[in-house]
Amino acid sequence: METRNPAAEPWQRTATDLADAIRRREVSSVEVVRSCLARIEQTNPRLAALVDIRPDEALADARRADRDVAAGGELGPLHGVPVSTKINTDQRGHVTSHGVAALAGRPAEGDAACVTALREAGAILLGRSNAPAFSYRWFSTNALHGRTLNPWDATRTPGGSSGGASSSLAAGMTPIAQGNDIGGSIRYPAACCGVVGIRPTVGRVSGWTPPAYADTPAGPQQIDVPPTVQACAVEGPLARTVADARLALHVMTTPDLRDPYGIPAAPVPLPEGVKAKVTVVRGIGTVKNHPAVDRAVTEAAARLAEAGHEVEELDDLPLLAEAARIWALLIYEDFRPMLPLVNDVGDDGIRTSLRYSFGAAAxxxxxxxxxxTYIQGWARRASLITRLQELLGTERVLLTPVCAEPAFEQDADIASPERAAELIAAMWPMAAVPVLGFPAVTVPSSLSDGLPVSVQLIGGRYAEERILDAAQAIEDRTPRFLPPLGPG
Structure with a gap:
């Protein structure tokens, strides 16, 4: 567990610690922002994790935050703390490029609901995190902003689509990052870079955002949100610690009924001492785990048992396998109408990746x-949601791998059709959860051949506090891993 160290450079401190220190005037928001900007200048040229960084704008916001502290008014839970936002999420005055040049010409006129929530909590928005074109790869490379590197190993993906967020966190550029997840896009990057990522229950954090448009040869074209994105995609935080991820989730939780799935409810802390029952699911019988993955699950299970959790192993859970298969139906069929737009304005990487992925789904x-078949997929989804909720009840969580492999080699999804199919099979833990809408968190539990390896905890719907408590138990008993990062 990370301990408080006031002598550390501000960029090294947690968001929870910084918010408290700023509130007590131990450090100013300007000092924190300058420290993070210096860290960005040192590491970002190599990693290409953040784009559209505006130091003057961030420092002006930090000065206002310090004036508010001096005035003695009420301060938000992230007052003066730097965070990053993702290039596929609207932030007023910044382009929502999705990593695509055709989408980079229109600065957003307003904020997405989750960005508004961060502002209202007092956060300083410091840079936009990179992602793949259209956010549809487990790699964070695009023709507009380039390739984001993993600070642990440049030959391995930092994850996607929130790979810029995870890479920047691991490098110390900000303590918290906003991301979104429909197929692992928060949880997988967090795992690749050794940080924490939580995917909340659908509706917990508002997914509302102003309408998006693409400039096409035929003129501006509105991009409507398909049903699977509405029902399965979520906004959520990545952070370097479980405590910071919890803080950011509470901040981002927004009772916004403009979201078709929005719910007016905030997470409720569990009574102290309550321990979840843990069921370990190592696989679904379709793909063999890398030894490092099995070892990470074993170590996490042992740490949960040490913390007082009742832990049991389950040989198989067929409903997760079925959910992963349904994900491959609903996600790709909903994306199919966008293929002409992707072919018009996307880069070679996204075209190839989607061609291979559609082949694997076929x-x-x-x-x-x-x-x-599509309608039956939606109908079956509802039945699986009921079955999984019955299994989990109010006190059980699942412990699973994040992926059957450690972080993929860069561009593995476009290496060949065969390799792309292997990736989709290996990512069953990432695919099964979104299609059912349950919350899940990934937390580091092991280090293998110089790469962090994480595990996933899945809870019942709206059981974010339960899985975060379990993640905290793992983090408390796991050595802190730092990437071998250098400025060169």
């Missing part, structure tokens, strides 16, 4: 699944 569902 091996499961056929080349062009029928409308009846």
């Amino acid at each position: 091996a499961i569902w056929g080349e062009r699944p029928s409308l009846e």
Whole structure:
């Protein structure tokens, strides 16, 4: 567990610690922002994790934050603390580029709901995190902003689509990052870079955002949100510690009924001493785990048992396998109408990745699944949600791998159709959760061959506090891993 160290450089301190220190006037927001900007200048040229960094704007916001502290008024829980936002999320005055040049010409006129929540909590928005084009890869490379590197190993993905967020956190550029997740895009990057990522229950954090447009040869084209994105995608935080991830989640929780799935409810802390029952699910019988993955799960299970949790192993959980298969149906069929736009304005990487991914999905569902098959997929999804909630109840969590492999080699999804299919099979823990809408958190538990290896905790719907408590128990008993990062 990370201990408070006031003597550390501000960029090295946690968001929880910094917010408290700023409130007590031990350090100013300007000092914190300058420290993070210096760290960005030192590390970002190599990693390409953050883009559209505006020091003058951030420092002006920090000065206002310090004036508010001096005035003695009420301060938000992240007052004066730097955070980053993702290039696919609207932030007023910044382009929501999605890593695509055709989308980079229109500065957003307003904020997405989750960005508004961060502002209202007093956060200083410091840079935009990189992502793949259209946020549809587990790699964070695009033709507009370039390739984001993993600070642990440049040959391995930092994850995607929130890879800029995870890389910047691991490097110390900010203590908290905003991300979003429909197929592991918060949880997987966090795991690749050895930080914490939580995907909340659908509706817990508002997904509302102003309408998006693409400049196409035929003129501006509004991009409507398909049903799977509405039902499965979430906004959420990544952070260097579980405590910071919890703080950021509480801040981002917004009772915003503009979101079709929004709920007017905030997380409720559990009574002290309550321990979740933990069921370990190592696989679904479709792919063999890398030894480092099995070792990470074993170590995490042992730490949970040490913390007083009742831990049991389950040989298989077929409903997770079925959920992962349904994800490959619903996600790709909802994205199919966007393929002409991707071919018009996307880069070679996203075109190739989608071609191979659609091929892998076709091996499961056929080349062009029928409308009846698609409707049956939605119907079956509802049945699986009920079954998983019945299994978890109010006191059980699942402990699973994040992926059957450690962090993928860069561009593995476009290496060959065969390799792309292997990736989709290996990522069953990331795919099964979003299609069912449950909350999940990934937390580091091991180090193997110089790479962090994490585990995933899945809870019942709206059980974010339960899985965060379990993640905290793992973090408390796991040595802190720091990447071998240098400025060169």
